[in-house]
Amino acid sequence: MKTGLRNSSEDHVHFHDCFTDHRGWIDSQEKENIRSDVHTKGNSILSVLQTSPVTSTNDCIIIIDSLTPLIYNIGFTRCYRELHSLLVKSTNGLTVSQVICLIHEDTLPDVHVALPQLCHLATTTVKIGSHTQSSRGNPTASIIHKKQGGKILRQVEYYSIDADNRLKSEILTLVTPTVAGVNEDENQLPEDLTTFKLSLGQQEKEARSQLVLPYLRINSEKGGKVFYQPDAADDWDEEDPDDDLDI
Amino acid sequence: MATSVCSALGIDQENSVGKLIAVEEHHSSNGNFVLNCLIAEQVHKEGSVCLVALHNSFGHYHNVGTKLGYNLHQLQEKGCVESIEVLKLLNESLNAEHENRVGNVLFGDEENTMRNLFHLIKGKTEKLLQKRKLVSLVIDDLSNLLSLGISVKEVLSFLQYCRTLLESQPGLSLVVLTHIAEGDDEQQLLNAGLCHVADVIVTVCGLKTGQSSDVSGSMKVTHRRLDQPMIAHEWNKQNLYHFKLLDRQVKVFAPGTATCLI
Numbered sequence: 001m002k003t004g005l006r007n008s009s010e011d012h013v014h015f016h017d018c019f020t021d022h023r024g025w026i027d028s029q030e031k032e033n034i035r036s037d038v039h040t041k042g043n044s045i046l047s048v049l050q051t052s053p054v055t056s057t058n059d060c061i062i063i064i065d066s067l068t069p070l071i072y073n074i075g076f077t078r079c080y081r082e083l084h085s086l087l088v089k090s091t092n093g094l095t096v097s098q099v100i101c102l103i104h105e106d107t108l109p110d111v112h113v114a115l116p117q118l119c120h121l122a123t124t125t126v127k128i129g130s131h132t133q134s135s136r137g138n139p140t141a142s143i144i145h146k147k148q149g150g151k152i153l154r155q156v157e158y159y160s161i162d163a164d165n166r167l168k169s170e171i172l173t174l175v176t177p178t179v180a181g182v183n184e185d186e187n188q189l190p191e192d193l194t195t196f197k198l199s200l201g202q203q204e205k206e207a208r209s210q211l212v213l214p215y216l217r218i219n220s221e222k223g224g225k226v227f228y229q230p231d232a233a234d235d236w237d238e239e240d241p242d243d244d245l246d247i
Numbered sequence: 248m249a250t251s252v253c254s255a256l257g258i259d260q261e262n263s264v265g266k267l268i269a270v271e272e273h274h275s276s277n278g279n280f281v282l283n284c285l286i287a288e289q290v291h292k293e294g295s296v297c298l299v300a301l302h303n304s305f306g307h308y309h310n311v312g313t314k315l316g317y318n319l320h321q322l323q324e325k326g327c328v329e330s331i332e333v334l335k336l337l338n339e340s341l342n343a344e345h346e347n348r349v350g351n352v353l354f355g356d357e358e359n360t361m362r363n364l365f366h367l368i369k370g371k372t373e374k375l376l377q378k379r380k381l382v383s384l385v386i387d388d389l390s391n392l393l394s395l396g397i398s399v400k401e402v403l404s405f406l407q408y409c410r411t412l413l414e415s416q417p418g419l420s421l422v423v424l425t426h427i428a429e430g431d432d433e434q435q436l437l438n439a440g441l442c443h444v445a446d447v448i449v450t451v452c453g454l455k456t457g458q459s460s461d462v463s464g465s466m467k468v469t470h471r472r473l474d475q476p477m478i479a480h481e482w483n484k485q486n487l488y489h490f491k492l493l494d495r496q497v498k499v500f501a502p503g504t505a506t507c508l509i
Binding site (some may be wrong): 104 | 399400403407435436439443450
């Protein structure tokens with residue numbers, strides 16, 4: 001990792017190696033004794049900070065490159081408590097202004113329990129995802145920041161890293177597919193379908209409104225009435241056919 | 248013979264010293280051929296191999312090796328190949344535990360088991376590095392340690408210690424195989440932990456639609472070039488191949504270009 005940070009001035013960045021002999025296996029073999037207290041060597045953030053050479057007591061930023069080995073070694077509860085205490089009180093005369101942790105979601109045991117708790121503890125959560133349709137092949141980052149007043153800022157950006165290890169990011173704008181005329185009134189006839197003139201001119205509209213349909217009678221009386229017009233072949237008889245009945 | 252696999256993996260062009268190659272073997276396939284081809288490549292480059300055999304015996308690797316063109320027994324006699332046969336260690340440890348004598352390497356406290364195994368490996372790699380400049384540590388397969396009852400935490404610690412060897416012993420490269428079965432959470436966690444730190448990830452799985460006589464399975468190679476800037480199209484570049492296991496060689500080809508189909 002040291003080779004990656006080319007432009008940083010070395011006075012300000014202290015590297016703590018919690019990677020090389022984190023369980024004391026190499027040391028203990030050379031001394032040829034296996035003591036149980038070797039397990040606690042460098043295993044917690046607080047103990048690492050306590051043994052670190054502190055040159056200034058200014059506010060410092062702690063960056064942890066992966067939280068998973070820590071959670072495996074000391075357990076999630078203890079890790080959570082230590083992170084919380086780092087933010088709340090000072091250790092060894094050192095006041096911590098910010099803690100930045102990297103979590104690989106798929107390597108965490110019990111991730112459905114651990115991850116929401118860590119997100120709750122954090123004021124800013126940056127979730128890195130793979131590229132989407134709108135991100136032009138670049139990976140995306142969704143950022144949720146909780147301000148002190150209670151307001152929450154949400155933003156999605158896509159980023160890329162150039163040859164000089166500089167991060168370039170832009171806000172992701174969703175690309176909506178443009179369809180012409182989608183919002184138009186759907187009752188209108190689609191006029192581009194044929195070369196025939198389907199629309200009506202002004203005079204034609206007036207003529208249509210004045211038209212009286214031949215078989216339509218406006219029924220102003222109440223109740224129903226049957227309108228019957230006999231044809232030429234019909235035999236219309238006014239008499240009542242049931243007259244000769246003796247009831 | 249093994250060259251087609253090695254060129255697919257890209258290790259004949261890139262230097263694999265100081266790098267970790269992770270082979271992810273999904274349930275219905277066998278990723279052993281990748282290890283055998285990598286051993287063949289290492290032998291060809293006149294390097295040494297330290298083989299930690301958890302899944303098969305040393306004789307098995309020798310037999311496969313003769314078909315690919317190298318003789319592991321001879322190389323072991325010459326001192327170019329060291330092996331740690333965990334299956335034999337299991338036998339010795341079990342006997343030692345029953346008879347209550349010293350020699351129980353594997354059946355003690357979990358951490359001690361891993362620590363002992365690590366120290367064995369460290370000793371062997373140091374011995375090999377005295378003779379040759381290039382040493383390849385091949386572990387087959389890491390998920391078998393979970394079958395011994397060891398927790399994921401200890402296996403990941405063991406893996407981390409093996410990675411520290413990459414820095415403390417220049418000239419060493421690491422190849423680790425893990426097996427994944429769906430539904431086995433521990434294997435998934437172990438595999439995720441391994442893939443996050445690997446430089447090259449080879450995923451070997453069977454065909455989704457079933458078995459075929461022309462294609463044995465598919466192989467996806469992902470190069471995580473962590474030491475180079477992450478340009479959009481180069482980042483996490485993945486290459487998908489199909490392979491066919493034959494008697495004396497492995498044929499690797501692009502999907503859809505099997506010899507019977509062309």
